[in-house]
Amino acid sequence: MPESRSLILDGRTWAEVSLTALAANFHSVQKHVGPGVTICAVVKADGYGHGAVECARALESEGAQWLGVTDAAEGHALRGAGVKARILLMTGIWKGEEDTIVAQNLTPTIWEPWHIESLERAARKRQSVLPVHLKLDTGMNRLGAPREALPHLCEMLSASRHLHLEGVSTHFASAEVLDAEDARRQMKRFEEGLAVLQNHGLNPPLVHMGNSAAMSARPDTWKTMVRPGIALYGYSLEFTRGGETAAVAALHLRPVLSWKTRVLTVKEVAAGQAVGYMGTFVTKTQSRIAVLPVGYADGYPRLLSNRARVIVGGEYAPVVGRVSMDLTIVDVSHIGGVAVGDEVILIGQGTGKASGKTVDAVELARLCESVPYEILCGLSQRVPRVYL
Numbered sequence: 001m002p003e004s005r006s007l008i009l010d011g012r013t014w015a016e017v018s019l020t021a022l023a024a025n026f027h028s029v030q031k032h033v034g035p036g037v038t039i040c041a042v043v044k045a046d047g048y049g050h051g052a053v054e055c056a057r058a059l060e061s062e063g064a065q066w067l068g069v070t071d072a073a074e075g076h077a078l079r080g081a082g083v084k085a086r087i088l089l090m091t092g093i094w095k096g097e098e099d100t101i102v103a104q105n106l107t108p109t110i111w112e113p114w115h116i117e118s119l120e121r122a123a124r125k126r127q128s129v130l131p132v133h134l135k136l137d138t139g140m141n142r143l144g145a146p147r148e149a150l151p152h153l154c155e156m157l158s159a160s161r162h163l164h165l166e167g168v169s170t171h172f173a174s175a176e177v178l179d180a181e182d183a184r185r186q187m188k189r190f191e192e193g194l195a196v197l198q199n200h201g202l203n204p205p206l207v208h209m210g211n212s213a214a215m216s217a218r219p220d221t222w223k224t225m226v227r228p229g230i231a232l233y234g235y236s237l238e239f240t241r242g243g244e245t246a247a248v249a250a251l252h253l254r255p256v257l258s259w260k261t262r263v264l265t266v267k268e269v270a271a272g273q274a275v276g277y278m279g280t281f282v283t284k285t286q287s288r289i290a291v292l293p294v295g296y297a298d299g300y301p302r303l304l305s306n307r308a309r310v311i312v313g314g315e316y317a318p319v320v321g322r323v324s325m326d327l328t329i330v331d332v333s334h335i336g337g338v339a340v341g342d343e344v345i346l347i348g349q350g351t352g353k354a355s356g357k358t359v360d361a362v363e364l365a366r367l368c369e370s371v372p373y374e375i376l377c378g379l380s381q382r383v384p385r386v387y388l
């Protein structure tokens, strides 16, 4: 084992990213959508906290032809790391980025006249043709061209000599709600938008709507491309119908990231003692507590105070007291032999004595009234990522 890696594994906290699991999830998605649908593997926000460069390289070597990122800065970082796959900038462009976009063969999502004008100028300067994807706002009211703007944008794109309309897209507000009226409406508006494009002689080959939820459970949205993110990192969405949890044909996915730490110190605390900031937990009996060197500065949310559990010594141990910036306290009174240096699982699956025990990002998210995305993206840069 290289010295730097063993130092990390001996250190206070680290995240293990299984590129094998990432590859397997990618192949599950591929099998699910079949060969006619191109996958744009979303690696924005530093690969949902898993490390964009490492994930992009791994996905590329598994055959991913497209990667989705937020903006030109993220695309630039991937190109700088030698990533050759096509890169879709999903959140538009900023003025001044056009030359970089053209020079680095990044593919912008566009929806405003000035996007077309400025990219056309940049592509003309380099005597090149830049592929672009047009985003339609079909009802989420976030990004994309509204219906009324489409004819003018189509005319501009038709007249353009240096832009090639390669793709058209939209994004769902609530794809995981299987009977959502708004999703049905979005699909209808998207079809209407495609008809406007066709009437202007525009038939982009890449037509895409689906995030992980739509990719998993709504085959009628697949068109010719899907843009899964969270599924690649091993998480299924929670689907509902009629307000109840709904089962959908499960893709075989497994979480890519495990988050670990080690016991920093163990101490006996008498009954009736307050633990941690503001004394929000008071021991009922003589207790043994373990202090973990991880806190909200690492991305372990303070909302997990007195709520979450970890796996240590083959058992679950509850978080007691407030999670602080660098430290979290767990009650290990019921677990024999917990000692300084013992490995603790914050997110992940237990093995050996702890096999069958799991804490995942969904569980932590629920405790924080959040989503697994926020937990995963929230792991701070202070947590070294180890790639397995």
Ligand SMILES: Cc1ncc(COP(=O)(O)O)c(C=O)c1O
Binding pocket: 042, 090, 171, 210, 211, 212, 213, 227, 228, 229, 230, 231
């Ligand atoms: C435009 C767009 N497409 C695809 C995705 C991927 O979504 P998910 O991670 O739910 O698959 C996102 C994520 O927010 C997005 O903004």
